[in-house]
Amino acid sequence: MDAETAERGDGSVHIPVLSAQVAAAFGCIPERARTSYVVDATVGLGGHTELLLATYPWLNILGVDQDPEALERARTRLERFGSRVRLCRGRFSELARVMRQQQIGMPIGMLFDIGVSSMQLDVAERGFSFQHDGPLDMRMDPSRDRPASDIVNQWDESDLADLFFHEGGEKQSRKIARALVEARARAPFMRTAPLADLVARALGGGGGRIHPATRVFQALRRAVNEEGEELLAALHTADHCLADGGVLAVISFHSGEDGEVKRFLNAAARDGRFKLTPRKPLEADQAECRANPRARSAKLRVAERVRSEVRGETEIEGGECE
Ligand SMILES: C[S@@+](CC[C@H](N)C(=O)[O-])C[C@H]1O[C@@H](n2cnc3c(N)ncnc32)[C@H](O)[C@@H]1O
Numbered sequence: 001m002d003a004e005t006a007e008r009g010d011g012s013v014h015i016p017v018l019s020a021q022v023a024a025a026f027g028c029i030p031e032r033a034r035t036s037y038v039v040d041a042t043v044g045l046g047g048h049t050e051l052l053l054a055t056y057p058w059l060n061i062l063g064v065d066q067d068p069e070a071l072e073r074a075r076t077r078l079e080r081f082g083s084r085v086r087l088c089r090g091r092f093s094e095l096a097r098v099m100r101q102q103q104i105g106m107p108i109g110m111l112f113d114i115g116v117s118s119m120q121l122d123v124a125e126r127g128f129s130f131q132h133d134g135p136l137d138m139r140m141d142p143s144r145d146r147p148a149s150d151i152v153n154q155w156d157e158s159d160l161a162d163l164f165f166h167e168g169g170e171k172q173s174r175k176i177a178r179a180l181v182e183a184r185a186r187a188p189f190m191r192t193a194p195l196a197d198l199v200a201r202a203l204g205g206g207g208g209r210i211h212p213a214t215r216v217f218q219a220l221r222r223a224v225n226e227e228g229e230e231l232l233a234a235l236h237t238a239d240h241c242l243a244d245g246g247v248l249a250v251i252s253f254h255s256g257e258d259g260e261v262k263r264f265l266n267a268a269a270r271d272g273r274f275k276l277t278p279r280k281p282l283e284a285d286q287a288e289c290r291a292n293p294r295a296r297s298a299k300l301r302v303a304e305r306v307r308s309e310v311r312g313e314t315e316i317e318g319g320e321c322e
Helices: 019-028 047-055 068-084 092-102 118-122 148-154 157-168 173-186 192-202 214-224 227-241 255-270 286-291 293-297
Strands: 037-040 060-065 085-089 109-113 247-252 274-276 299-305
Touching (some): 019 047, 047 060, 060 092, 109 227, 148 214, 247 255, 286 293
Parallel strands (some): 037 060, 109 247
Antiparallel strands (some): 247 299
């Protein structure tokens, strides 16, 4: 099961994945970079940011997230670090603007822990859950104008089938889309539980190790939050904005996303813009997977920004991200 779709439903806090590996990835940032910032673009509940601030007392972090509720929780958790941490709301596609507004210059590190937090999954009212009934919403950023119910109730049967297949990897996507369109003609879907039941019935129950609605819910969440587009924006922003020698760390939970990150970094490494450190993705060991099932499908890719003199470009000292 993709960790991003694994629902624990036990109300426990979000445990940051691959903590030791994330801390080690940023360990090469020298103490003399103490005026620079690391951007945690998925600050979420502040787990990784807290770890980095505590491990490296010279680091400053700009924590960004599109979810205002997550930011509020992170603010409380990170209060003790005072001015070493700033928190801002924004999406990956808005990151360059946020960094410019905060006047942090070119960041010396960027972390993306992509996906959904346990808090988002566990709070039924956010509508991500097929285990706890809630409004069919799934917006990480509540100011987005299209909740999941709009897609479910308005898209054509063939578009829904394509979405479930391409974004969720659901092989029986056509069968589910047909059943959904028939059912919504009687009453629109406004809650998560009826949709999860419909999918389970369309698939004839079963589904093996995972809930039968896992893939459909993943596909809807990805569409609602435009996760594919946002990931590309994240990678391009890192490519444009990271300072010389800066660290890029990306954690993904989904093979399609990891493939995207891998393709991007391999191309950037071929062009001499990034060095992969290491070449292969880092994964959780058995002990972490046992303690935190979300970690099972987590992959961390780390790369270092090749210095501008090696790239044959000039980095503007104290420059801002364009
Ligand atoms: C897996 S959680 C991060 C958890 C965090 N690393 C921690 O240790 O607490 C992912 C977070 O990224 C945020 N997120 C996902 N996509 C985003 C995007 N495109 N722009 C901004 N934030 C995003 C989500 O709202 C969520 O809070």
